[in-house]
Amino acid sequence: MILRIEQDRRLCRIALAAPEKxxxxxxxxxxxxxxxxxxxxxxxxxxxxLVEADGPVFCGGFDPTSPPPxxxxxxxxxxxxxxxxxxxxxxxxxxxxxxxxxxxxxAAQGLTFGxxxxxxxxxxxxxxxxxxxAIGPRRALELGLTGRIFSTPDAxxxxxxxxxxxxxxxxxxxxxxxxALANANADVVRAAxxxxxx
Numbered sequence: 001m002i003l004r005i006e007q008d009r010r011l012c013r014i015a016l017a018a019p020e021k022x023x024x025x026x027x028x029x030x031x032x033x034x035x036x037x038x039x040x041x042x043x044x045x046x047x048x049x050l051v052e053a054d055g056p057v058f059c060g061g062f063d064p065t066s067p068p069p070x071x072x073x074x075x076x077x078x079x080x081x082x083x084x085x086x087x088x089x090x091x092x093x094x095x096x097x098x099x100x101x102x103x104x105x106x107a108a109q110g111l112t113f114g115x116x117x118x119x120x121x122x123x124x125x126x127x128x129x130x131x132x133x134a135i136g137p138r139r140a141l142e143l144g145l146t147g148r149i150f151s152t153p154d155a156x157x158x159x160x161x162x163x164x165x166x167x168x169x170x171x172x173x174x175x176x177x178x179x180a181l182a183n184a185n186a187d188v189v190r191a192a193x194x195x196x197x198x
Contacts, residue, residue, distance in 0.1 A: 002029050004054065005036055010047040010182035011175070012040040019055020025094050030068030034075060041081050047182030047189075049079075050174060051102060052086040058111075059095025064122060068094065073126030076101030080190045082181040086174035087161065092116045097130035099160060103193065104181070106174050108167040111152045113160065115144040135159050 004015040016023040085102035132140035135158040
């Protein structure tokens with residue numbers, strides 16, 4: 001099992017569920033994740049989507065031998081239903097792109113993040129552009145060139161995430177936000193999301 005799907009009334013919860021592989025995306029994993037996002041978007045009983053992950057790593061990036069499709073780095077731009085990321089573990093590379101594509105991102109205290117591909121002599125334009133849209137191109141370029149690790153407070157200050165919670169409160173807070181968005185006026189939410197993609 002690489003994904004765990006749960007319908008919580010009008011909130012669809014999609015969990016990355018390959019902790020033994022640090023939730024690293026390969027083409028198959030990414031395709032399954034993107035398909036579940038499409039399924040939730042097309043479901044009239046779903047008003048919002050909550051992305052979460054099992055294990056101590058939210059997402060360890062992507063497998064360079066089986067690179068994921070570009071849509072993995074842009075899925076939030078054309079979404080017509082709000083996507084919330086509940087980040088309970090550390091994230092690097094493509095994991096940051098997933099967080100950056102969420103419309104609301106909340107993270108647990110004490111996590112680490114990084115655009116670390118350069119450490120492996122790699123660079124991925126899709127990852128960079130996704131993160132740059134969230135935190136600004138100059139900051140994203142510095143992080144990408146240095147590959148340095150940064151903290152939850154940094155992620156909050158730079159706009160990668162929007163709020164921070166103690167680990168034991170993260171699920172409750174994310175669920176509260178997701179449920180409120182799921183039950184909001186769908187036409188108004190859709191109009192707001194179109195502003196982001198304009």
